[in-house]
Amino acid sequence: MTRKTQNRSSPEVRQRAVAQRYGWSLYCxxxxxVLAPAGTPAAVVAAANAAFAAMVAMPDVRARRETTQGAVVVGGPPEAFGRFIADESAQWGPVVRAAGIRAAN
Structure with missing residues (x-):
């Protein structure tokens, strides 16, 4: 398992670029x-995004996620998250379909 960038809380996990030098290609x-139903008013989405952005900007929240979960806390506008989800779907959708993976009830 690799990361795109080095994480302070897990320095033993190799960066993707370093791993690729060794011929490793696994990256996950x-x-x-947080998602809202389609058609949610833009003002509601903006208010929720502002609240979550304020929360993840809190030093104690950020530190707890980074040290206990190895998380890299990222925030941003809803449009960027939408693009991220679309990119992930484009990358992993073919793998999921080829493997016949289905959601469990």
Missing amino acids: LTWHG
Whole structure:
């Protein structure tokens, strides 16, 4: 398992660029986010995004995520998260379909 960038809380996990020098190609990213139903008013989305951005900017929250979970805390506008989800779907969708993976009930 590799990361795109080095993480302070897990220096033993190699960066992707370093791993590729050894011929390793496995890369997986775990991420968390908050979604709202389609059609949610833009003002509601903006208010929720501002609240979550304020929360993840708190030093104690950020430190706890980084040290206990090895997380890299990232925030940003909803549009960027939407693009990220689309990119992840484009990358992993074919793998999921080829493997016949289905959501469990």
